[in-house]
Amino acid sequence: MLRQLLVILVFLSYTQSAFALSHLSSEDRKIIDLIVEGEHVVSMEDTKEILREGAVAVDKGVIIALGKADDLKERYRAKIVLGGKNRIVMPGLINGHSHAAMTLFRGIADDHSLFEWLNRYIFPAEVEYVNREFVQVGTELACWEMIRGGTTTFVDMYYFPDVIAEVVESCGLRALISATVIDQPSPDARNAKDSLKKGKSFVTKWKDRNSRIIPILGPHSNYTLDLKQLIDTRRLANQLGIGLSIHLAESKYENQYARDNYKNTSVNIFESIGFFEGRTIAAHVVWPSDEEIEILAKRAVGAIYNPTSNMKTAAGIAPISKMIEAGIKVGLGTDGAASNNDLDMWEEMRLATLLQKINKMDPEALPASKVISMATREGSEAIGISSIVGTLEVGKRADLIQVSTEDVHHIPTYDVISHLVYVTDEQDVESVIVDGKILMKDKNILTINTEKVRKRASEIASSINQSLKGRR
Ligand SMILES: [Zn+2]
Known part of the structure; x- marks a missing residue:
């Protein structure tokens, strides 16, 4: 009887502490600005070491952690998460x-x-x-x-x-x-x-x-x-x-x-x-x-x-x-x-x-x-x-990009560095972060009124063109 009671007590205390632990882990995750994930993370500290299923954690403009995406998401709750499917993360x-x-x-x-x-x-x-x-x-x-x-x-x-x-x-x-x-x-x-x-x-x-x-x-x-x-x-x-x-x-x-x-x-x-x-x-x-x-x-x-x-x-x-x-x-x-x-x-x-x-x-x-x-x-x-800047390292300013590998020219990928140099072009860039701020997301530029710039650039170019024509 005493043994049974002891077993019940131990079980109860175990489930309580397990509950307390899971309760703590979900509530106590530090809230940060951004997590950027990638199937490959190329930190450029060493080009031979490429992190698989990795992520970069960013807060207040600075890289605060680099590691496996799952680990970082257990430690941090980010206001914004840029998913890593078919993405390479690297320094800008x-x-x-x-x-x-x-x-x-x-x-x-x-x-x-x-x-x-x-x-x-x-x-x-x-x-x-x-x-x-x-x-x-x-x-x-x-x-x-x-x-x-x-x-x-x-x-x-x-x-x-x-x-x-x-x-x-x-x-x-x-x-x-x-x-x-x-x-x-x-x-x-x-x-x-x-x-x-x-x-x-x-x-x-x-x-x-x-x-x-x-x-x-x-x-x-x-x-x-x-x-x-x-x-x-x-x-x-x-x-x-x-x-x-x-x-x-x-x-x-x-x-x-x-x-x-x-x-x-x-x-x-x-x-x-x-x-x-x-x-x-x-x-x-x-x-x-x-x-x-x-x-x-x-x-x-x-x-x-x-x-x-x-x-x-x-x-x-x-x-x-x-x-x-x-x-x-x-x-x-x-x-x-x-x-x-x-x-x-x-x-x-x-x-x-x-x-x-x-x-x-x-x-x-x-x-x-x-x-x-x-x-x-x-x-x-x-x-x-x-x-x-220049590498993805803890303590550096968060200047990084996500490159999409969805385009046909990335298939297949044997060597990520080879693809970044010999295959990738501008249209593959998916998101751009400078100083922890997202400047481009899903290929949309967020900080420039591009239509206004297009219009003014065309106007200036056509007035230059007119003036050049007048002289020929
Ligand atoms: Zn020059």
């Missing part, structure tokens, strides 16, 4: 060099050398047509295209940088925005001195506001600024505690210009004036000598490879393997839509590797795992923000 793409507003010049002048394209077409068109409204609409158009394609961070260089910052602020992307410094009449300044002064007030206004908008200076190149102006720009950047982005060793013309004017090549000239003594993002870097590659590595200059633009203007083929071997952090960029002619980072990844393979006649050159890193983790290192 980083476009390391662009001129966003030039989307409005897309296709205005094709099939010219860089020198002719800039001097005969682009610089004059910019002086004539680029104003605050042009930059606003052109940047909105670019941000729409970038969000649609899964880009979450871009490094821009254009005019009216405060307008660019306002667009970035409102559409939710992350950007390093360079105020262009150039010694010729430009849309927003008379000369180098004027553009430097305006750049300073832009940086002072936007610096340290939030981690999404990082104002920097963008000295255009060695052939649009003299040495003193380049030194002044570096000095100001160091005073302000910011970095620089510049076009470097982009074309043979640039090296020839340096030889003609300074009896040396481009990178050597910059080194001789102390230009690299401070954070530098160098776009293109097609023509550095072996000795100059060592200089760039020593100075921790981040390089941005722009294969489409380099092919289109026939600027040349950047020595990417040599730069990587020397220890240079190399990211990827589209350049502006007038020399690309789009902002598609998937295409950029593909062309990045194909161009290196054919150039070296080596199919092993720049493998898929390296290219995807250049568009994410190493891209973030090249532009100096790897402490906040």
Whole structure:
């Protein structure tokens, strides 16, 4: 009798505590903002390790956990859950060099050398047509295209940088925005001195506001600024505690210009004036000598490879393997839509590797795992923000995307990384999150009035077209 009573008591206490436990687990789950699930989660901490049936937990803009989807859902109750069926989750793409507003010049002048394209077409068109409204609409158009394609961070260089910052602020992307410094009449300044002064007030206004908008200076190149102006720009950047982005060793013309004017090549000239003594993002870097590659590595200059633009203007083929071997952090960029002619980072990844393979006649050159890193983790290192984005890691800002694998071109999938580099295109991107905020869900852009942008962009383009026709 006593034993029976004991058994009943033990059973009762067991069921009570089991009830209490399940009761606790459902009520005590921490409420968080977002869980993003994926059949595959590619964190980019290590491309060989891909989490199956995984998820990323996000709260207050930060990644707070990464793990099996079921485990995370037991620990957290998310206000929004993005389901993971037929989805790959990965860090958002980083476009390391662009001129966003030039989307409005897309296709205005094709099939010219860089020198002719800039001097005969682009610089004059910019002086004539680029104003605050042009930059606003052109940047909105670019941000729409970038969000649609899964880009979450871009490094821009254009005019009216405060307008660019306002667009970035409102559409939710992350950007390093360079105020262009150039010694010729430009849309927003008379000369180098004027553009430097305006750049300073832009940086002072936007610096340290939030981690999404990082104002920097963008000295255009060695052939649009003299040495003193380049030194002044570096000095100001160091005073302000910011970095620089510049076009470097982009074309043979640039090296020839340096030889003609300074009896040396481009990178050597910059080194001789102390230009690299401070954070530098160098776009293109097609023509550095072996000795100059060592200089760039020593100075921790981040390089941005722009294969489409380099092919289109026939600027040349950047020595990417040599730069990587020397220890240079190399990211990827589209350049502006007038020399690309789009902002598609998937295409950029593909062309990045194909161009290196054919150039070296080596199919092993720049493998898929390296290219995807250049568009994410190493891209973030090249532009100096790897402490906040570039990988899916606890503590980093939540910049991530979901790629759909529903399209026929994903069937079958043997290797996720191979598919992300050699198959995926912009239309596969399903959702985009920056700083924990959803910018695109189910392929719908949530932060840009796309119809309004489409209408304004068409109006601006048709007025440019009218004015060009009148002159022919
Ligand atoms: Zn450029």
